Structures are given as structure tokens and as C-alpha cells.
Amino acid sequence: MARDVATPPGGLPAAAVPMAGKSARSLGRRETLAGFFFVSPMLIGVFVLVLLPIAATLVLSFADWNFVAGWNGIRWVGFDNFRKLFEDTAFLRSVRNNLLFLLTVPVYMLISMVLAIVIDRYVYMKDYFKVAYFMPYISNIVAVAVVWQVLFQPSYGPVNEMLKAIGFANPPKWFADPHYALFTLMGISVWLSIGFNLIIYIAGLQSIPKDLYEAAAIDGANGWTQFRRITMPMLSPTSFFLLVTGIISTFKVFDLIAVTTQGGPIGSTSMMVWYLYDQAFVNLKVGYASSVAAVLFLFVMMITFGQWGAQKKWVNY
Amino acid sequence: MRSMAVQPWRKGIVTAVMLAISVLFLLPFVWMLVTSFKSENEVFAYPIQWIPKHWRAIENYKEVWFGDYPFYRYYWNSIRVGVATTLISCTVSSLAAYGFSKIQFKARNGLFAIVLATYMVPGQATLIPQFILYRNIGLFDSLVGLILIGSFSVLGTFMLRQFFMGVHQEFIESAKIDGAGHFRIFWSIGFPLVKPAVATYAILRFIWTWNDYQNPLIFLRTDKLYTLPLAVQKFTSMSGEFYSLIMAAAVSAIVPLFIVFVIGQKSVIEGIALGGVKG
Structure with a gap:
């Protein structure tokens, strides 16, 4: 000491x-x-x-105010905005869509982890694969979204032409169908997110000491046991980090919606940030939009604090 | 265990499978590029023609770059915003990172805690007041305003602070004994030591700024000031069904970053992995 x-x-x-x-x-x-x-x-x-x-x-968020009304137009309404929010079906739908979107996180994490393990160990040309899978991350999301929109064009887009050619008489209308639009966006989001997650997982894998595997191999542990007993636990800090940043980023999804569906068709792809933008900058309801922002802030805070609590339980350091 | 246990032929097969999967990630880009060279009536021909029959590359790109929505202008805007944001952000961040790690002063830890706390605030929760502020101080609809919005990300401060903490305090102390002030120490000892980290952060910041769609959408109105992502969207909604032109616009927006990425590939990937940073 x-x-x-x-x-x-x-x-x-x-x-x-x-x-x-x-x-x-x-x-x-x-x-x-x-x-x-x-x-x-x-x-x-x-x-x-x-x-x-x-x-x-x-x-x-406690005010009823419109941009156009000027400073004197502010009326203080207490918790009215929040009360309205919880009866606003469009808002509740946006929150529900946000929660559904959470499903993308484990999906792309799993795919990224598998790809990372394979790239780290079992392939030639590692650098090529890193770059290829990383391309969507560095690309302009607007340009990428435009391309996907054209590829998924319902009546003559290449994806549906292909589906028709292999026997689907009525392929889904993707962005244009309220039942499919959100899932289409989720698919694109998975595609976009793999690059980042993959790179972080590869970095995590490279920090696992090799002698752990050597010792396990001497003890006769097969590949699957090694994966379950060494790789998974040693990657748990990485997975935890990706889970938290992933969850937070689903609450921030905006660009993809703004470029492709604008929340439609009939509100099926609206999410919290899109709703915020729509209320504030299209409908000019500043006070109401601020209460959406406050709820968003609350969600992110809860996740962040929850993370600190959960970290001790789940993560092996 | 690592590479020694995997036989070459198995590695070859896995590589082939992975190549097939990677096509899924590259094909949209290839389609975009090929389509930008086509004439309009060939765009949706099926089966997909990967080599255009009638090359319209020059005409398409000429239309995009010098037509009604001249992309050379949006390029210039994007370059100015990207470079200025990157320079300011790197300067502000490395100064703050040095201050928060190498100078002992009273309020330091408290101030750093405040900066750290702001990292939790989602950018979109602050948009409305920022917008009101900008309208009132005349920064709305100006590139300067857009540059300032992007220049004070605390992420750079965190990243660079980690690196400054790795610089031995003895270097700083002995320079102080020799009579150097903190600015001299920062400039001649601290900064050179963390230069690689600053370079990595600069590349990342440039990529994020170049691709940013949300801030230009909210803080710009005049289409002469548009940066590329906004321009691509505007172009798309204006040219309606001219998909070959839309793809030429999309390619134009992606290519510069692709070049930056290929050149700085190692440091981008290492930087992402090291900081675990997300744009």
C-alpha cells in the first residue's frame, strides 16, 4: 500500500x-x-x-405551443400532453413499432457473431470479408435506402420479378403493404447493422487468449463445447455492449423511415422519432412533440441505468 | 487451435460459402452502379442485365452533375461541411481530452461527469430547442450552423482522452519543470503522441458528417445549401421514375466515401473496434 x-x-x-x-x-x-x-x-x-x-x-413538454404562434402563444398545460400521448393511437402505434423493431437486435447480433467466428478462424482473405460486410455501414443511408426501395418496387422491381420467376404468383408488396412494410424496414436494418457488429465481435474474438482453446483441446473438448464454455462467456462483455448500443439505436431510427415510407402506409412504419419529427416540423405542435422527446429521453435513460444494474449479473470479466 | 486445426481444403470450402453470402452485401451496390450506366427502359428488364446493352453512362452522369439539380454544388457543400466539422471537432475534442486528462484542476472531475452525462441524451430529444435557438440567432439555414451542430460531439473527447491517459505524466512534468506552459506541452508533446488516434477519429467524423441526413433536413431549407444526402432524396422525389438517373445520383454520393474507406480501411476498422463507436 x-x-x-x-x-x-x-x-x-x-x-x-x-x-x-x-x-x-x-x-x-x-x-x-x-x-x-x-x-x-x-x-x-x-x-x-x-x-x-x-x-x-x-x-x-408541459406547454401547448405552435411555432407560428410566437412567444406569447405559449400556454402551460401541466401533464396534459402526456395524458394525450397515452390516448393517442398513432403515438402508441409508434411505440409498439419501436418495440417490435427491438427484435432486429438479437437477429443481427447472432448473424454477426457467427460471421465473425467464421471470418476470424475459417476463411482466407479475411480483409476482403471485413470490407464487404462493412460496406453498408459506411454508405450513405439515403442512397442505400433509395436502392432498396427500387429493388423492392412491388410491380416490376427486381426482387419481385425474381420471386415471380420462381413461382410466387403474388409476391408481397413490401414497402407498399402495411403488413409487410415494417418487416421490410427491419430486414434492411439488419443488413445495415451487421458490418458494425461484426467488426466489434472480431475485435472481441481476437482478445480471447489462444491458450484457453489449446488447454480445452488437450482436455478433449470439441468445437461446440469450446464455443459454449470459452467463446460465448469470453464474448459476453462484447455482446452486452452491442445489445445496449443496439437497443438504444433502435429508439433513434429515423433516416430509413424518412427516406422510404415516411411512416406509412397508414402509420404502419411510424416510430417514435419519426412521430416526433412529424409532430414538430410538419404539424408544428412544439409542445406536444417535446413531450414525445421527453418520453424518448426517458426510454434511453432507463436503458442506460438498467444497463449498469444488469452488467454485474450477466457479464463475465 | 486457431488456424492450425483447420485444414486448407475445409477453409477453402468455407471461404467459398462466405463469398456467396458476401454477394448479398455487395450486389445492391453492383446493381446501383450498373443501373446508373443504363438507359431508362433497360432498368427493369428481366432477367437483370448485369452488362448494359446501351451505355448511357456519360449522359446520365452529365444530367446528374450539371442538370437541374447540379450535384457539383451539393458536393462542394458536403465537402465544406465535412472538412470544417472534422477540423473543428478534432481541435475541440483533443483540447478537451488533454484538459480532462493531463491538467490537474479543481472542478475537473465534476465537469467531466457533466460532459459524460450528455452522452446519454439522444440527439433527437434536443432537436426542437436547437431549432428554436437557431431561428433566433440567425444560424438557421446556413452551413455555419450545420457545421457547429456537428462539431461538439463528446464522443471524440472520450476516445482521445483514453489515448492522452496513456501518455506518461512524467513527460508533462519534466516539460513543466523546463518552463513550458500547457499549450506548448500540448502542441509539441501531447498532440504528436496521440496523432494516430486523432487521424482515426477524423476519418470517422468525416464519414458520419458526410452521411448525416437528419441535421441537414432540419437545419437547412434553401436547396442551394443542400448536402449530398438531402440532394439525393430531393433528386429522387423530383425525377420520379428516372431510376437510372437516381442511381447515378446514389453512386455519386457513395463513391467518395468508398475511396476514403479503402484508403483508411485499417484505421477505420481499428477505430471502430477500439472505441466501439457508433455514429
Whole structure:
């Protein structure tokens, strides 16, 4: 424990600390000044562009206000917005769609994990595969969404032409059919997300010590046992991280909807952020949209705090 | 166990299967490229013609780049926004990262906790007040406003702070004893040591800014100021059924990033893996 005494928590060498008197105080002041100088651009930016706005969102969620009405048009209505939200079928449908969309997370995580294990161990040309699967991630989501929209064009798009050619007389209308539109979006979302998850899984795999596998092989453990007893537990921090970021990102889905379906047909693909955007920037109901934003914020906070609690239970470090 | 246990012929078969699967990821891009070279009436011909019969590549791209919605303009906007956002973000982030890791001052941990907490706030929950703010201070519908919105991501601060923490405090202390101020130390010792990390972050930030659709959609109105993602969408809704032109626009938006990615491939993938960062 002698080391703990010699090195204060900040990591400053002991020699620098026990300076007494004026020079130490002025040194301290200079350090503080320098510190503020270095961090202030970020602090000001975060304050003006994040902290102030999130506080304003929470305040505005108690108001009935329209952009056009000007400052004097604000009416404070207490919890009315939230009460309305829970009776608003369009909003509830958006939340339900958000929850359905959660299903994409385990699906792309599983696919990514399998692909990562295969790429890490069983193939030639590793780099090619990393790049190929990663392409959707770096591509412009608007451009990609436009391409998928054309590919899934219901009457003469290539996908349906192909389906007809192999015997499906009435292939689904994908984006145009309220029963299929959300699943079509979910499919594209899986396709888009695999690259990122794959890269993180490969990094996770590479940090597993090889001798664990060697020892297991000597003990006669077969591939499946090794996977269950070594790979899965050793990857659990990675999986946990991907699960949390994945869940949070499904609550933020917007671009894909905005470019392809705009929440339609008949509200079947509306999700929380799309609904927020629609209320705020199309219907100009600022107060009401702010209450949607507050609910969104709440969801993300709950997931984040829940994550801290769950981490200890599930993750083997 | 790793590669030694897998026989070459099995590895070959698995590679072949994986190649087939990877087609699923690349085919949409190939289709996009091929279609952008076609004449309109060939686009939906079935079976799909992977080599166009009538090449209209030059005409299509000329229309997209210099037609009614000239893409050279949107390119220029995207390049300006991308470069400026990246430069400002890297500067602000590396300064803050140095301050939060290498300078001892009173309020430091408290301030860092605040910055850390803002990372939990989803960007969309702050859009409305940002919009109101921008309308009132004249930053709405300007590229400067768009650049500022993207420049203060706390992600860069976290990433770079990790790297600054790896720089030995002894370097800093001995430079201080030699009479150097923090700015000199940052510039001549700290920054050079974390340069590779800054470069990785810069590539990621550029990619994210280039692909950003939501912020331009909300903070820009004039179509002369549009960046590429907005331009592609606008072009799509305006040119209706001209799919070959739409695909030429899509290709134009993707190609620069593809080049950036191929050049910086190693650092992009390593950066993503290292920081576990998501755009």
C-alpha cells in the first residue's frame, strides 16, 4: 500500500504535490486557468447545444405551443400532453413499432457473431470479408435506402420479378403493404447493422487468449463445447455492449423511415422519432412533440441505468 | 487451435460459402452502379442485365452533375461541411481530452461527469430547442450552423482522452519543470503522441458528417445549401421514375466515401473496434 501513499489518485508524482506557500497556490491557479482554457470550447458547445436544449425540451413538454404562434402563444398545460400521448393511437402505434423493431437486435447480433467466428478462424482473405460486410455501414443511408426501395418496387422491381420467376404468383408488396412494410424496414436494418457488429465481435474474438482453446483441446473438448464454455462467456462483455448500443439505436431510427415510407402506409412504419419529427416540423405542435422527446429521453435513460444494474449479473470479466 | 486445426481444403470450402453470402452485401451496390450506366427502359428488364446493352453512362452522369439539380454544388457543400466539422471537432475534442486528462484542476472531475452525462441524451430529444435557438440567432439555414451542430460531439473527447491517459505524466512534468506552459506541452508533446488516434477519429467524423441526413433536413431549407444526402432524396422525389438517373445520383454520393474507406480501411476498422463507436 506504500505506492498508494506515494501517488495521489490523480496520478501526479509525489514530488509535485507537497510544495507549500505562495508559489504552490499561484501554480494551482495557473493550472486551473489552463484547465478551463482547454476544456471550455467543449463545455460551451455542450452547454449551448445539449444541456440547454434538453432542459428546454423538458420544460416545453408541459406547454401547448405552435411555432407560428410566437412567444406569447405559449400556454402551460401541466401533464396534459402526456395524458394525450397515452390516448393517442398513432403515438402508441409508434411505440409498439419501436418495440417490435427491438427484435432486429438479437437477429443481427447472432448473424454477426457467427460471421465473425467464421471470418476470424475459417476463411482466407479475411480483409476482403471485413470490407464487404462493412460496406453498408459506411454508405450513405439515403442512397442505400433509395436502392432498396427500387429493388423492392412491388410491380416490376427486381426482387419481385425474381420471386415471380420462381413461382410466387403474388409476391408481397413490401414497402407498399402495411403488413409487410415494417418487416421490410427491419430486414434492411439488419443488413445495415451487421458490418458494425461484426467488426466489434472480431475485435472481441481476437482478445480471447489462444491458450484457453489449446488447454480445452488437450482436455478433449470439441468445437461446440469450446464455443459454449470459452467463446460465448469470453464474448459476453462484447455482446452486452452491442445489445445496449443496439437497443438504444433502435429508439433513434429515423433516416430509413424518412427516406422510404415516411411512416406509412397508414402509420404502419411510424416510430417514435419519426412521430416526433412529424409532430414538430410538419404539424408544428412544439409542445406536444417535446413531450414525445421527453418520453424518448426517458426510454434511453432507463436503458442506460438498467444497463449498469444488469452488467454485474450477466457479464463475465 | 486457431488456424492450425483447420485444414486448407475445409477453409477453402468455407471461404467459398462466405463469398456467396458476401454477394448479398455487395450486389445492391453492383446493381446501383450498373443501373446508373443504363438507359431508362433497360432498368427493369428481366432477367437483370448485369452488362448494359446501351451505355448511357456519360449522359446520365452529365444530367446528374450539371442538370437541374447540379450535384457539383451539393458536393462542394458536403465537402465544406465535412472538412470544417472534422477540423473543428478534432481541435475541440483533443483540447478537451488533454484538459480532462493531463491538467490537474479543481472542478475537473465534476465537469467531466457533466460532459459524460450528455452522452446519454439522444440527439433527437434536443432537436426542437436547437431549432428554436437557431431561428433566433440567425444560424438557421446556413452551413455555419450545420457545421457547429456537428462539431461538439463528446464522443471524440472520450476516445482521445483514453489515448492522452496513456501518455506518461512524467513527460508533462519534466516539460513543466523546463518552463513550458500547457499549450506548448500540448502542441509539441501531447498532440504528436496521440496523432494516430486523432487521424482515426477524423476519418470517422468525416464519414458520419458526410452521411448525416437528419441535421441537414432540419437545419437547412434553401436547396442551394443542400448536402449530398438531402440532394439525393430531393433528386429522387423530383425525377420520379428516372431510376437510372437516381442511381447515378446514389453512386455519386457513395463513391467518395468508398475511396476514403479503402484508403483508411485499417484505421477505420481499428477505430471502430477500439472505441466501439457508433455514429
